[in-house]
Amino acid sequence: MNEKSLYKVWICGLFGTAVVLGALSGNGAKPAAPIKPAAADTPAAEAPAVSKQLTALVAEQGTGIKVMKSSDWAEQYPHEYETYMLNNDNSEIHDYIEENPYIKTLYEGYGFAISYGSARGHTYVVEDVTSTGRPHKLANCFTCKTSDFTAKVLNDGDSAYAMAFEDMEVQVTDAFGCFHCHSNEPGVIYITHPYVSNNLGADLEKVDPATLSCAQCHTEYYFDPATKATMVSYHGLAQISPTDSLEFENSLVDAEGNMFADWVDADTGVRKLKVQHPEFETYMGEGSVHASFLSCADCHMPTKTAEDGTVYTSHMWVSPLQDPDLLNSCAQCHKEDMAEKVHKIQEATRARENELGYALEQLDKDLASAIQAGTLSDEDLEAVRLASRNAQWYWDYVFVENSEGAHNTKLTNQCLDLAQQYLDEANSYLQ
Numbered sequence: 396m397n398e399k400s401l402y403k404v405w406i407c408g409l410f411g412t413a414v415v416l417g418a419l420s421g422n423g424a425k426p427a428a429p430i431k432p433a434a435a436d437t438p439a440a441e442a443p444a445v446s447k448q449l450t451a452l453v454a455e456q457g458t459g460i461k462v463m464k465s466s467d468w469a470e471q472y473p474h475e476y477e478t479y480m481l482n483n484d485n486s487e488i489h490d491y492i493e494e495n496p497y498i499k500t501l502y503e504g505y506g507f508a509i510s511y512g513s514a515r516g517h518t519y520v521v522e523d524v525t526s527t528g529r530p531h532k533l534a535n536c537f538t539c540k541t542s543d544f545t546a547k548v549l550n551d552g553d554s555a556y557a558m559a560f561e562d563m564e565v566q567v568t569d570a571f572g573c574f575h576c577h578s579n580e581p582g583v584i585y586i587t588h589p590y591v592s593n594n595l596g597a598d599l600e601k602v603d604p605a606t607l608s609c610a611q612c613h614t615e616y617y618f619d620p621a622t623k624a625t626m627v628s629y630h631g632l633a634q635i636s637p638t639d640s641l642e643f644e645n646s647l648v649d650a651e652g653n654m655f656a657d658w659v660d661a662d663t664g665v666r667k668l669k670v671q672h673p674e675f676e677t678y679m680g681e682g683s684v685h686a687s688f689l690s691c692a693d694c695h696m697p698t699k700t701a702e703d704g705t706v707y708t709s710h711m712w713v714s715p716l717q718d719p720d721l722l723n724s725c726a727q728c729h730k731e732d733m734a735e736k737v738h739k740i741q742e743a744t745r746a747r748e749n750e751l752g753y754a755l756e757q758l759d760k761d762l763a764s765a766i767q768a769g770t771l772s773d774e775d776l777e778a779v780r781l782a783s784r785n786a787q788w789y790w791d792y793v794f795v796e797n798s799e800g801a802h803n804t805k806l807t808n809q810c811l812d813l814a815q816q817y818l819d820e821a822n823s824y825l826q
């Protein structure tokens with residue numbers, strides 16, 4: 396048994412306590428057993444043992460907990476801390492607006508039309524949110540950026556989300572901390588973002604804790620129109636699809652009695668929605684080939700051996716194509732060249748994304764002209780606006796998902812098909 400598996404026993408030991416407590420409160424059901432992968436075009440080996448800690452613990456609220464900073468753990472967990480600091484090396488950023496000029500029209504009137512850089516390493520999150528050219532007003536922008544804010548929400552409840560951005564900014568001591576995923580117990584997975592535990596409810600036990608740790612931020616969220624709290628638009632895994640989330644957001648009403656919108660396009664009156672990095676939903680969604688046997692960490696947090704022989708999990712979160720150990724792990728099941736397989740999927744996805752992006756831009760322009768010309772009846776105008784909102788939702792669901800089709804090719808293509816359908820519907824009124 397190597398040191399890494401010792402760690403796992405230790406983690407499971409702690410989990411054992413949690414199960415006993417859980418059983419007392421009627422929550423002790425075991426997670427669904429991981430199922431083996433379906434027949435692949437490459438013969439699949441045994442699914443690797445992934446469940447170290449069987450269920451994520453849920454951080455308690457209102458306890459006055461104080462955040463231990465990442466640097467506080469440097470001595471006790473040197474390998475995890477050193478690799479965490481390596482996220483600084485992932486510093487490259489590219490400009491989405493320059494690369495995809497049509498998004499200036501699609502997001503017009505919203506911050507992302509002004510400034511939209513690609514993602515980079517976790518250690519840059521606070522710098523990136525404070526320096527963005529996008530206007531930001533409330534502390535809820537810190538939800539996925541700093542554990543100081545995570546602790547504030549745990550301690551003060553929903554009122555924290557509506558604080559002024561600047562009032563929170565001065566309290567930040569720990570950009571992207573260990574606390575997000577481990578509370579103050581490194582190695583044990585905690586859900587510290589309450590909207591994840593609230594919305595998944597009993598289904599928490601069906602998802603690998605390592606995947607849940609990422610779901611706290613790599614998720615499609617919205618801000619509640621009344622409280623400004625960060626929310627997820629579904630309850631339980633059965634509603635995790637993009638269509639269920641859209642239906643839910645279409646059924647929300649804001650303070651003025653209008654259909655909920657992230658912003659309203661001034662030229663067309665379309666009440667638009669912004670999708671945000673739905674990695675968790677895409678990965679767990681229908682059509683995902685890996686979700687039942689691999690966690691996000693299996694593909695994004697390589698297992699490493701230190702010079703002294705300690706086996707540990709790297710906390711430098713990377714693309715599996717950038718790390719030889721991760722790429723080797725694919726070979727358990729895949730014989731083909733994985734970089735090539737992934738790039739092929741991504742090229743096909745980008746081609747469709749761009750084609751639809753330009754077509755949606757044209758729709759915005761044609762609708763603005765039709766409104767100016769006064770050629771549409773009120774009823775038709777409302778129908779085009781709704782179809783346009785829905786088309787952009789499905790397109791955005793793919794555009795902002797960071798794997799560009801690799802996490803779930805089937806769902807990705809279904810979204811793009813639906814975007815096309817709603818686009819055709821909208822255009823049918825404008826002929």
Ligand code: HEC
Pocket residue numbers: 485513514515516517519520521523524538539540541571575576605608609610611612613691692695696712713714797
């Ligand atoms: C507290 C919120 C949060 C959690 C938890 C989180 N992430 Fe992230 N992640 C982010 C943000 C925000 C960014 C973008 C950072 C930036 O650009 O400033 C990011 C970026 C990344 C990147 C780099 C993307 C790139 O283009 O270089 C990877 C890979 C990643 N996350 C994977 C994961 C995995 C895997 C997990 C779970 C083990 C996880 N993240 C958990 C918020 C989070």
Ligand code: HEC
Pocket residue numbers: 402447465466468472475476479571572573574575576577581582583604605606608609692696706707708709710
């Ligand atoms: C985004 C979530 C996330 C953050 C932030 C995070 N970890 Fe982890 N950590 C994990 C996951 C997931 C695992 C388990 C990996 C697995 O399932 O193989 C883990 C495992 C560990 C372990 C168990 C031993 C090992 O290496 O597998 C230790 C110790 C640990 N983390 C320490 C830290 C420290 C210290 C920090 C801050 C510097 C930190 N973690 C930040 C997600 C996180």
Ligand code: HEC
Pocket residue numbers: 606609610613674675678679685689690691692693694695713714715716717737797798801802
């Ligand atoms: C089977 C392996 C696998 C699993 C499991 C997996 N991913 Fe990925 N992920 C990929 C691949 C492949 C890419 C595309 C990498 C690239 O473009 O270089 C990717 C890309 C990403 C990116 C963008 C990284 C970058 O550098 O551009 C993020 C963020 C991400 N995944 C998060 C997650 C989260 C969160 C989960 C769990 C909900 C997850 N992944 C589960 C394989 C996986």
Ligand code: HEC
Pocket residue numbers: 432433434435436437439440441442443682683684685688693694715721722724725726727728729733736737740801802803804805
């Ligand atoms: C335990 C087995 C297993 C492991 C490990 C594994 N995969 Fe897979 N993967 C599968 C199966 C099964 C399929 C479905 C058949 C196929 O496309 O080959 C698949 C499909 C895929 C697809 C197509 C996705 C889709 O939605 O159609 C990608 C991309 C992929 N894998 C990437 C990876 C990467 C990258 C790694 C390593 C970081 C990896 N896989 C590790 C079993 C595995």
